[in-house]
């Protein structure tokens with residue numbers, strides 16, 4: 393009986409990681425196709441003396457934006473398609489081909505028309521994802537259901553890591569809270585707090601009423617309802633640094649100066665090199681974060697998964713005094729930014 397229980401738990405843990413492969417598996421092929429269309433393997437092969445090619449050199453040879461190219465190469469290096477090595481002077485790193493990327497040069501894909509990278513969502517639909525969702529209720533519903541599904545999975549883990557953080561907190565606003573799944577879980581886990589589910593008006597209009605939760609429609613770029621703590625999950629990764637800083641500044645304005653805090657639930661890209669000793673679970677989690685970054689590149693025009701250095705930048709630019717990161721052994725971590 394005990395063994396059956398353990399096996400079931402193992403299967404659950406495995407499924408919670410393997411599901412991402414089915415969701416994001418297309419990112420492997422899309423990123424490889426992108427590199428092939430940009431003729432990255434040829435550029436690396438033809439580089440003088442086959443020296444490692446720095447990002448600047450590769451971006452100039454392929455006419456690709458350095459920031460997008462960096463993210464595509466980071467993902468493909470992680471997948472073992474290309475290698476990232478130190479340049480001869482040891483002052484920088486550069487990319488080289490591998491036997492795998494050389495084989496890509498001779499695949500049929502190479503002879504297909506050069507399309508350039510997959511165009512982002514805005515370029516295809518003429519509006520960003522959120523405006524598109526507003527005009528397409530079925531798409532909005534799908535998006536909200538998918539987010540609610542993730543919330544049911546991850547928010548109890550987040551709550552476990554946040555014990556003590558809600559002491560003395562009377563009101564929590566979940567910014568970009570969607571259907572309210574997250575705040576619903578939080579008010580149950582931490583009885584005594586009042587929740588506000590804050591999202592765009594067309595989203596909160598169709599949300600079901602819940603005990604201890606008010607649904608408030610608005611725009612986080614204008615203002616956020618006053619509260620003791622802000623919760624913001626999987627929202628900041630939809631936006632580039634400038635917008636992200638603006639949202640965080642509005643979170644800061646909504647909070648009391650001494651005790652206010654923002655609980656950011658997002659990935660922290662480790663930039664870990666794949667090594668033989670890396671735990672299988674860490675390896676899979678890092679893959680999901682990098683694949684998610686590929687998805688953000690396509691679904692949003694400026695959004696991205698951030699490294700710790702990138703989080704440090706936006707949090708400090710928004711004026712927060714300090715922050716800490718709590719690992720929850722999942723795709724997302726909890727980053728707590730304090731006003732003072």
Ligand SMILES: C[S@@+](CC[C@H](N)C(=O)[O-])C[C@H]1O[C@@H](n2cnc3c(N)ncnc32)[C@H](O)[C@@H]1O
Nearest residue numbers: 522539540543568569570591592611612625626
């Ligand atoms: C990726 S979803 C995350 C949903 C939820 N936090 C979760 O993780 O399950 C991003 C959310 O941000 C909301 N959003 C987008 N732009 C917004 C804005 N300007 N003001 C408020 N919410 C916004 C969207 O409607 C959507 O619900």
